Amino acid sequence: MDFLNAIVALSNFVLIPAIAYGSQLALGALGVTLIYGILRFSNFAHGDTMAFGAMIAVGVTYLLQYWGVSFGPLPTALLALPFAILGTMALVLITDRVVYRFYRTQKAKPVILVIVSMGVMFIMNGLVRFIIGPNDRKFADGERFIISVREFKQMTGLREGLAIKTTQGITVVVAVIAVVLLFWFLNRTRTGKSMRAYSDNEDLALLSGINPERVVMYTWLIVAALATTAGVLYGLDKTFKPFVYFQLLLPIFASAIVGGLGSPIGAIAGGFVIAFSEVTITYAWKKVLKYMLPEQLEPSGLVQLLSTDYKFAVSFVILIVVLLFKPTGLFKGKSV
Amino acid sequence: MKKLLMASAAGALLAGAASAEDIKLGVILGFTGPIESLTPAMAAGAEIAMEEVSKSGKLLGGSTVSAVRADSTCVDSAAATAAAERLITSDGVKGIMGADCSGVTGAVLANVAVPNGMVMISPSATSPALSDASDNGLFFRTAPSDARQGQVLANVLIEKGFQSAAITYTNNDYGKGLADSIEAAFKAAGGEVTASSAHEDGKADYSAEVAALASAGGDILIVAGYVDQGGPGMIRAALDTGAFDMFALPDGMIGTGLETTFGDEIEGSIGTLPGSEAADPSVVLEAAAATGVDASGPYIGESYDAAALIMLAMQAAGSSDPAAYSAKIQDIANAPGEPIAAGELDKALEILAAGGEIDYVGATAVELINGGEAAGGYREIVIEGGKITTAQYR
Numbered sequence: 001m002d003f004l005n006a007i008v009a010l011s012n013f014v015l016i017p018a019i020a021y022g023s024q025l026a027l028g029a030l031g032v033t034l035i036y037g038i039l040r041f042s043n044f045a046h047g048d049t050m051a052f053g054a055m056i057a058v059g060v061t062y063l064l065q066y067w068g069v070s071f072g073p074l075p076t077a078l079l080a081l082p083f084a085i086l087g088t089m090a091l092v093l094i095t096d097r098v099v100y101r102f103y104r105t106q107k108a109k110p111v112i113l114v115i116v117s118m119g120v121m122f123i124m125n126g127l128v129r130f131i132i133g134p135n136d137r138k139f140a141d142g143e144r145f146i147i148s149v150r151e152f153k154q155m156t157g158l159r160e161g162l163a164i165k166t167t168q169g170i171t172v173v174v175a176v177i178a179v180v181l182l183f184w185f186l187n188r189t190r191t192g193k194s195m196r197a198y199s200d201n202e203d204l205a206l207l208s209g210i211n212p213e214r215v216v217m218y219t220w221l222i223v224a225a226l227a228t229t230a231g232v233l234y235g236l237d238k239t240f241k242p243f244v245y246f247q248l249l250l251p252i253f254a255s256a257i258v259g260g261l262g263s264p265i266g267a268i269a270g271g272f273v274i275a276f277s278e279v280t281i282t283y284a285w286k287k288v289l290k291y292m293l294p295e296q297l298e299p300s301g302l303v304q305l306l307s308t309d310y311k312f313a314v315s316f317v318i319l320i321v322v323l324l325f326k327p328t329g330l331f332k333g334k335s336v
Numbered sequence: 337m338k339k340l341l342m343a344s345a346a347g348a349l350l351a352g353a354a355s356a357e358d359i360k361l362g363v364i365l366g367f368t369g370p371i372e373s374l375t376p377a378m379a380a381g382a383e384i385a386m387e388e389v390s391k392s393g394k395l396l397g398g399s400t401v402s403a404v405r406a407d408s409t410c411v412d413s414a415a416a417t418a419a420a421e422r423l424i425t426s427d428g429v430k431g432i433m434g435a436d437c438s439g440v441t442g443a444v445l446a447n448v449a450v451p452n453g454m455v456m457i458s459p460s461a462t463s464p465a466l467s468d469a470s471d472n473g474l475f476f477r478t479a480p481s482d483a484r485q486g487q488v489l490a491n492v493l494i495e496k497g498f499q500s501a502a503i504t505y506t507n508n509d510y511g512k513g514l515a516d517s518i519e520a521a522f523k524a525a526g527g528e529v530t531a532s533s534a535h536e537d538g539k540a541d542y543s544a545e546v547a548a549l550a551s552a553g554g555d556i557l558i559v560a561g562y563v564d565q566g567g568p569g570m571i572r573a574a575l576d577t578g579a580f581d582m583f584a585l586p587d588g589m590i591g592t593g594l595e596t597t598f599g600d601e602i603e604g605s606i607g608t609l610p611g612s613e614a615a616d617p618s619v620v621l622e623a624a625a626a627t628g629v630d631a632s633g634p635y636i637g638e639s640y641d642a643a644a645l646i647m648l649a650m651q652a653a654g655s656s657d658p659a660a661y662s663a664k665i666q667d668i669a670n671a672p673g674e675p676i677a678a679g680e681l682d683k684a685l686e687i688l689a690a691g692g693e694i695d696y697v698g699a700t701a702v703e704l705i706n707g708g709e710a711a712g713g714y715r716e717i718v719i720e721g722g723k724i725t726t727a728q729y730r
Contacts (some may be wrong), residue, residue, distance in 0.1 A: 006676050012577055013547035021541075149578025161578035240542035241359070284531075284551035302531060302552055309507075309536065327496040 001158075006291035012149075013287075018279040019272075020168040020237055022284035023175035026271030027230035028248065029255035030182065030264055031223040033333070036217045037199040037262035039100070041113035046227060046252065048124035051245035052091055053228025054235040057084035061139045071077040073143040075167065077236055077281045078174075084232060088224040095120055104216070121246075128242045137240040140167055167237040178229055179268060182222065186264065191218050199262065247312070248291050258322050260333025269330055270318070274315050282308045356398035359656050361386060361646060362423035363403045364434035364613060366410030366443065370537055370565040371505075373591060374633040375436065378459060379405060380624040381639035381699075383434045385681065389647045392682030395691060396656060401647060406437040411508065414445035420448040430656045431646040432456045433639065438463030439509040445475050455658040455665070457645055459638035462587070463513040467706055476645070478638040478702055479610055482510075485586060486517025488714045488730050489608045490525050493635045496606065499709070500528040501584065504570055505560035509536035514560045514586055529553040529574025537565035542573040550579030558584040560662060563591040568598070575601055590717060590724060591633050599722035602605045606727075609634045610700065612713030613729040617699035619679040630725075637678070637699030639711075644681055644698055651688040653689055669704045671695045 028050060035043040043049075060080035064070075071079050099120060103113055145151075146169050149161030186192040191214075197214045198205040205210060231245060236246070255274045259266025284302040293299075306314065322329060360722075363382050365375040383403045390400040402429045406419040417437055422431045430455055435441040441461035449456040450472055457476045458466075464483040469475065493501060503519060505511035511534065518530045531552035535545045549557065557580040561567030567589050574580040585594070585607035594602075611617070617637035625631040646661075648668050653661035668684075673693030676684040684694050696702055703711040716727045 013543075013550060013579075017489075017543050017547075144576075153578075163577055165576060234540070241538070241540050243538070244540040279544060279547075282547040282548070287553070288552040302548065302550055307533065308548055309534065313546060 002291040004156075005158055005160045006288045008152075008156075008158055008162050009291070010288050012160065012162045012272045014279050014283055016162075016164060016168055018275045020165075020171045022272035022275030023171050024230055024237070024271075025251055025255045025275050026268040027175055027178060027226050027233070027247075028252040029259065029267035029271050030179070031226040031230070032252055032256040033259070033261055033264060033267040034219055034223055034226075036256070037218065037333075038195055039104075039113075041110045041117065042253070042261075043223075044114065044117045044249065045095075045121040045124055046173070046223075047245040047247075047249040048121050048128065048242075049088060049092060049224065049227040050231030050234070050248070051128045051242050052124055053084045053088040053224070053229075053239050054086040054126050054231035054245070055242070057081060057228070057232045058132065058137050058139045058235070058240055060084060061141075065141065071142060073166070074170065075140050075142045075236055077139055077141075077232055078170070081229065081232055083226045085225045087223050088228045091124075092220045092224045093217065095215065125242070125246060132242065139234075139240060141237050142166060146262065167233075171233045171237055174229060174233060178226065182226070182264065185222070191215075195219060202257055250312055250319075251275075251315040254319040257319060258329055259335075260329025260331040263329065263331040263333040266329050266331030266333050273330075274318060277318055278311050278314045281305045281314050282311050337560065356396065356400075357656070359395075359399050359647075359650070360404050360427055360429045361401060361403045361643060362406060362429040362432040362434065363643075364416065364420055364421070364423065364432055366440070367405065367407045368409075369410035369412075370562040371410050371588070372435065373564050373593060373630070374635065377624050377629040377631050377633050377636045378436070378639040379403070380627045380629045380631075381620055381636040382459070382643035384620060384627075385640045385643040385647065388508070388681045389644075389678070389685065392684055392685055394554040394685040395647060395651055398596045398655070399656070401432075403643075404429055406434075408437065408438040408440045408444070410440060413440050416440035416444050417447045420444040424448065424452050424454055429454075430650070431647065431658060431661075433642045434458060436460045436635075437508075437510055438466060438513065442466060442469060445469055445471060449474055453659055455646060455649075457642035457663045457665075459642045460635040463509045464517060465513060466511065467709060471708075473708075474658070476642075476665055476704060477710035478645070478698075478700060478710050479643045479681070480633065480710045480714075481706075482514040482586075483517045484712045485608060485610075485714065486514065486519075486521040488716075489518055489584060490527065490584060491607060492606055492716055493522060493556065493558075494525045498527065498582075498584075500530055500554045501556045501558050502530045502552050502554035502561065502580070502726035503532040503558045504535050504545065504549060504564060505532070506562055506588075507536055510588065511560050515558075518558060518560065518586070521587045522524045528554075535561065535566045535570055537562065539566060539569065542566065542569040543577065546570060546577060546579050550574070551576065554580070556582040556584050557582065558586075559589055560586050562588045563593045568593065571598065571602065572613060585694045587634050590631060594719075595723055598719075600719075602719050603722070605719045607717045607719075607724070608714045608730075609639065609717065610710075610712060611715030611729065612701035613695050614713065615677065615699055615701035617678060619677075639700040640678060641696070641700055641702050644678075645696060645702070647679070648676075648684055648688060648694070648696060651685050666708065668694050668705055669696050670677040670704050 146164040255270035259270030284304040386401040408416040438461045462482040505515035554670040583605040586607040649661040649664040673695040678699040
């Protein structure tokens with residue numbers, strides 16, 4: 001019984017939140033890694049692209065709610081997601097046209113593109129705050145829980161409760177669908193293959209007649225879809241707040257680099273590595289250990305390795321360790 | 337020569353008293369920032385007092401009083417200092433009602449009020465650390481120190497039968513000071529504090545913070561935060577994970593935002609905020625509500641009283657010069673004298689003009705102790721049927 005309680009407490013406070021957070025990071029990191037692999041620069045504007053997509057989703061959700069449209073027990077935001085993706089696609093294509101293409105035709109060095117992307121980041125950041133304001137926006141509706149703590153306790157009779165939020169379930173399901181679609185696209189379609197070819201060896205790809213502008217456009221479209229999905233899922237699960245997406249940049253980049261920049265599988269693995277490290281290192285293990293250990297060994301302190309204030313420091317440390325000892329990441333990406 | 341000097345000094349005083357002027361008072365509150373939903377009503381409270389005095393026409397021979405608002409931001413000391421500096425140098429205010437949050441209040445006091453010799457009465461800065469700030473007798477507050485709120489909240493918890501509690505506080509002067517005083521008082525009363533940890537405002541997700549507190553356990557979670565910032569995030573995460581379902585909420589957490597966000601989800605949770613039975617703030621609250629602001633938040637009566645104290649002290653001193661009237665504030669706030677309730681400012685002005693004494697009670701039973709801070713009565717609230725209801729006064 002104690003063992004079951006320990007497992008349930010661990011799932012409730014560590015496993016489930018970390019899986020949801022990991023999925024959100026993985027989707028974000030996939031976008032970063034695609035841009036790095038194909039356009040060959042680190043896109044600092046990615047966090048704010050997510051914020052922009054989520055902002056459109058918030059707006060469309062409010063509009064749908066106003067019209068009385070709902071999605072039953074699921075959040076209305078899922079209906080708004082396609083519109084948000086379209087809007088974000090338009091934004092990134094315009095940005096590419098106006099900004100990045102200029103530097104691409106000049107064959108500018110990656111470091112210049114990084115700086116350029118920072119400029120884009122500040123502009124997008126301002127744009128989002130200008131349109132929707134800096135405040136919290138709650139746009140989740142429908143059923144809040146797949147299973148709530150009270151229901152779980154009644155069902156099992158355990159002392160510890162387990163809650164699975166609808167948004168956490170949706171996050172995982174949507175992330176799986178998105179990843180499956182992405183891999184199918186990259187591995188099975190002509191355009192996907194041409195993107196991989198372009199990423200592997202630009203000159204050879206050009207020689208074999210691949211149209212670079214087309215590859216770039218498709219990359220941006222996919223990145224916009226991924227970023228918007230990640231942004232909307234994060235906003236649904238937590239809360240929509242423009243500045244938070246900017247702060248997400250660090251864990252997202254850490255995920256992409258840990259997995260190996262340019263490697264889609266690496267981005268997913270990296271997302272979960274970062275999420276689980278952040279959550280487990282800042283979790284206070286007292287409760288779980290109390291159930292698992294004999295009474296004499298019960299800890300009196302909280303058994304917390306790092307205070308939750310240092311959550312971002314965890315991704316930072318992992319990032320540095322990976323860059324020092326395995327610069328290509330877990331899945332042999334490009335070295336930074 | 338000596339006689340001449342004295343005569344001219346007396347003359348100057350008389351001239352100041354006799355000629356009616358338009359006195360400006362600064363109202364420096366966090367109109368933007370973590371308590372922005374509370375401050376419009378607080379400012380309205382202060383401005384109601386000024387309007388009352390202006391209308392009576394009895395202050396210093398018919399002087400009128402007008403408010404100049406400035407933004408303290410609640411958290412940004414540099415911005416608050418600049419705003420207060422502007423009030424004094426460019427607007428020429430004769431007294432400051434504010435600031436609101438403890439951190440910026442300390443900064444404005446040390447950097448602006450003391451160097452400029454300006455009187456400052458805060459309606460809501462409650463950090464115990466401000467009791468010991470060096471203020472040259474210029475700083476007062478109509479809100480009691482949190483050391484007192486800690487004791488009151490601890491007593492409520494013990495009486496309600498809570499044996500152990502976890503504390504989370506917003507990571508600033510207010511939160512830390514309050515959390516420390518609650519912890520000390522609760523332990524002294526025999527309770528157990530399982531954990532006390534900070535949360536940062538402005539995050540999207542507080543599940544990690546709540547997970548740590550849940551691991552420590554406890555009957556109730558004390559949230560010493562802000563109702564427009566991280567506080568509701570902590571409560572939401574605690575409810576979602578089933579970590580806590582009862583909450584103890586000090587003053588910064590009491591606001592209509594609480595009712596609209598949680599409704600009956602936090603049924604039975606308790607809270608404390610400054611308030612007293614001996615005084616009736618309804619005159620002020622009604623007048624504030626009539627201006628169109630939300631008058632359900634805390635510190636509206638305190639703001640009225642802070643502004644009223646400044647103006648009555650001017651009357652008692654016969655001058656709007658801060659150096660002259662600062663010494664009178666303690667006198668008019670405390671006995672002996674005729675008790676003055678909220679809405680009776682013209683009566684008080686009359687008594688003072690005739691050389692009499694008053695004991696200002698106002699909207700919040702003002703009684704200044706410890707060199708200028710309110711002794712403090714508290715209102716205990718409980719969430720019933722999703723609404724904030726008053727349980728009793730302490």
